[in-house]
Amino acid sequence: MNLNLSNSNYKLIILIMVIVVAGMSQGMLLPLLTILLDRSGVSADANGLNAAALYIGIFSTVFFIEKPVRRFGYKPVIMVGMGMIILATCLFPLWQQTAVWFVLRLLVGVGDSALHYATQLWIVTSSPKERRGRNISLYGMAYGLGFSLGPIGITLLKIGIWFPFLITSGFFVIVLLLVRKLTNERPERGERIEAIHKRASMVFRLAWFPLLTSLLFGYMEASMNSNFPLYGLRVGLRESDIGVLLPIIGVGSLIMQLPLGIWSDRIGRRSILIATGFIGALAFACIPFAGSNPWWIGLLFGVAGGMVGSFFSLGLAYAADILPRHLLPTANVIASIQYSVGSIAGPLIGGFAIGYLHVASMFYLISFIYLLFALSGLIFKHKAA
Incomplete structure (x- = not known):
């Protein structure tokens, strides 16, 4: 059967596959490289700095990828x-070697940012208005699915150090061949470049609270995948336990993605974000009390992931509710920048905290920022554009 891959449905399926594989790659590389560097004797703060290279690449790409x-x-x-x-x-x-891996992680970050920006914008601009919210949710679920599957690659180390990397590359090659069959499209001509600062100022004024979600999501995601392996090894967890526990955050996110989206439609996204922020903060704060018990850690990971794992997509949906349509591309760029800033800060702050404060301090810091976010939601007022 010859399928017309220019059809929007098939295009969406292939783009979703791109995001699944990209999520798998990122979900695997962060904890896997952290464990390998720790094996070689690299300190926690240096390990965190090396992990931040990926997000430095993502951050730098945001400023030139539009052209x-x-x-x-x-x-x-x-x-x-x-x-x-x-x-x-x-x-x-x-x-x-740490220096070589820093450069390679930069390269991964640039590539990851490029495909995410183009894929997300392609989905948003080509989706009809009545299905745009659903398609954005599918994008978020696809990334969450891939990211939750990625850490399983750690368990493949027992076969050989090459094996996890080759498996991930093989998935990318398969999806790359499918992308080649898509009909290329370009975004519509936007507003004049002189209006960028004005648009950005208006986006921040109208939607500062929804856009904070991208910053928090980036911080949490990068910190958990880069710093939790160090935390786990120090409290007595096995590498196999770490590889099984990390995906639970993504599983929790997948389970709660649609229910939270439906509830946010009914009772308001602001209320949902405040409630999930509070519950997520509590779950993260309780993790150190679970000690090295993988069952209790897994349960708390599931609750935390279910509450805050949808932050990025819910935040974008809330911003789309508030902002006029011509400001949505600007909001997308701002969200990407804030996600990158949070992702760079997460491994750096978490690694420093583990190395110089207390091993459990990474969770107290994550809990604190989600609590601040929830409290800030209580003062946020929706202003008409």
Whole structure:
């Protein structure tokens, strides 16, 4: 049967597959590389700094990625981004040196940012209004699914250090071949470049609370995947336990993604974000009291992931409720920048806290920022644009 892959439904399926594989790659690389560096004697703070390289690459890409997307279209940018990730992933086992891995992680970050920006914008701009919210939720669920499956790659280390990297690269190659069959498209011509600062100022004024979700999500995600392996090893967890526990956050997010989206439609996204922020803060604060019991840690991970794992998509949906449509691309860029800032800060602050404060301090810090977020929601007022 010859399928028309330019059809929007098939295009959405392939783009969702891209996000699943990208999530798997990121979910695997963060804890896997952290464990391998810890094995070689790298300190917790240096390990966190090395992990932050990926997000430095993501952050730097946000400032120039719009031009190539407008000039060449979505498809070439996605393919180049995937090619960069495949190349870097295959090179990791060759040179197990911190300096080399820092550069390779930068390369992964640039490729990851490019494919995420182009894929997300392609989905949003090509989705009809009545299905845009659903499609954004599918995007979030796809990334959550991939990210939750990624840490399972840690268990493949017993076969050989090459094996996890080759498996991830193989998935990327398969999806890359599917992307080649898509018909390329370009975004519509936007407003004049002189209006960027004005639009950004208006976005912050109208939607500062919804956009905080991207900052918090990036901090939590990067800190958990980069710093939790260090925490786990120090409290007595096995590497196999860590590989099983980390996906539970993503599983919790997947289970609660649609219910939270439906409830936010009915009772308001602000109320849902405040409630989930409070519950998530409590769950993270309780994790140190679970000690090295993987069952209790897993339960708390599931609750925390279920509450805050949908923050990015819920925040974008809330921003879309508040902002006029012409400001949504600007909000998307701002959310990407804040996600990158949070992702860079997470491993750095968490690694420093584990190394110089207390091993459990990473969870108290995450709990504190979610509590502040929930409290800030109580003073946020929705202003008409």
